[in-house]
Amino acid sequence: MMELKMIRCTAAVLAFTLLGGAALPPERSAAGPAAGPLSAAEAERFADTFFGRPEVKEQLAGAVITVVKDDEVLLKKGYGYADVLQKQPVDPEETVFRVASISKVITATAVMQLAEQGKIDLNGDVSPYLGDLQIPNETGTPLTMRDLLTNSTGFEYGDTPATSTTDLTLEIPLRQYVKDYAPAVTRQPGAFFRYDNLGFTIQGYAVEHVSGRPFGEYVRERIFQPLGMVHSEFRLTPQIRERLAVPYSGLGEAITPYATVPTELPGGGMLSTGADMAHFMMAHLGGGSLGTARILKAETVSEMLKPQLAIHPKLPNMAYGFEFSNQQIYNGQYVVEKSGDEEGYHSALWLLPMQKVGVFVAVNKDMELRKELFESFMDRFYPGGESSPAGGTFQPTQPSLERFAGMYGDLRNRMWTTRIRTEEGRLIVRDPLGEHVLYPVEPLLFRDEQGVRAAFKMNGRGEVTAFYSDAKSDSWAQKLPEPQPYTDVGADHPYAGYIGHLRQLGVFPGEKDGGELFHPDRPITRGEFAAWLMGWSGIASSRKEPVFGDTAGSAYREQIQAAYEFGLIDGTDGAAFHPDRPITRQEAAVMTWRLARRYLHAVPKEARLSGKTDAWALEGVRFVAAKGLYGPEAIPDADGSLDYQSKRPMLRKEAAALLSRFADHLL
The missing domain is CATH 2.40.128.50 (Lipocalin)
Incomplete structure (x- = not known):
């Protein structure tokens, strides 16, 4: 759900926001008509070769891959283990994976079903489909379901701090979640593309409200059951949990089982098998039908698979629910896709509608093989196409x-x-x-x-x-416009570049003194650092009751609560956070490290440290030291060791250096 995956001079050149009437791009492989995988044996040889690569095999916990063509499943096969400790192999029929954001194409399919029935107008104001729940809109332009489907909502944020819980008994209704995190529309809807987890969850609530049935029940009866997706669900039932592959971190450590928040999460909570996802792919490639079952009209499916949002006519971004990504590896073929990322689970689905071919893969470990796998698939079965990095004959002045x-x-x-x-x-x-x-x-x-x-x-x-x-x-x-300088941070100030960078990004909340003074040498408080960090990440603040008893009156209470929900801060009910106390450099390092680990799937780093750092902070300080996330206040010794000055208060200029340098050294 929280992927970090890794645009529109004149009216004639402009790539309009909506390309709904455009035909599928006709680009074809330079090698001529492509046959694709011709047999099950050919597809299996490809998969065996790929998953047999030493660099893949050594890192893998478990994986499932399915390949479909026309109305046939060419391949459904598991590799590695669903449970490494128990040596339980992956079974493509029985082993369940979290497919994370691939859930969005299921949700989009449900929306399009209701649109077919005339119950949802894709181009009308979305408000009537949300009942008494209101989404504030500061733009004067109505938010539509089309905007939600194409990740062009204009929301102030699209990611929320709480998307999972280890309390498997907790029941969090979809309606309550949307109410708690409903964002404001702050940019013109339909005008800018920005991946939006919350937008798809709001779509799911619209399905629930319009149909009058719980979202999970609607999807089960209208999509899963007709397609024979017998082991697919949007909630972690006991039956699903028995079949769920154990998730592993990038270091191979088992991750504690978790449920999603809300319990049925339309934007990323689906659980499924390789075999079930083969059925879903065939239904979309088959014009909305599989066997005698029909879930959508052929013309609706055709519309879902067309480019609907593009920064340039030759560089589309969104279909309805489906996306376009890493288009340089498509080899001139038309491909729509969707990937998903959740802690310990990563998945991807690719459809080649013109070839009636689909590929699905899922793994149960924090590792990346999807782009390499699909690039290998396309080079094997659809070679040729665009390959030159050079531009065209156009030469700008x-x-x-x-x-x-x-x-x-x-x-x-x-x-x-x-x-x-x-x-x-x-x-x-x-x-x-x-x-x-x-x-x-x-x-x-x-x-x-x-x-x-x-x-x-x-x-x-x-x-x-x-x-x-x-x-x-x-x-x-x-x-971004050029930042306005602070009167107490001159152009020659050693931290001016860092401070100006973050101001340009809009990281500093509620600037005081009319925005003219920064106070670079003043210690930054724990509450203010939490606010900078959450604002810098783009994750929503939280309107929930503060878990810390002393933050209710803080100007940063919503950001502190969000940091707690996102796992950046430890605490218990009624515990003190001390928001007005200066944060130490090691405390700031730990919060930054936790954000990197949680949001970017970062792994621990090694660094030679001198000076004193508390044991609980060593991992965080090593991370920021190894990546050089500090300003001129810290200078490595001749032997390469660094005294991070872990226990002294962090100054505002130093906090700016930490976040600014991190922005340039994310990966």
């Missing part, structure tokens, strides 16, 4: 390139910063993935040296407003 230069803040993760500059007639992009050269293809479309496409969006005044690269496919990045 230097002044036209300069309009793209600037800093761009990711609309989903403020921590992800993209800096673009011009250099000798070229566009140079610097982001957490490194530096890339952009080669022009068309006025707003580019391609880097690896063949990854990127594009820009412009408004009606000819101003560049957004940037997107297929290397980070979950959001556009908004071009």
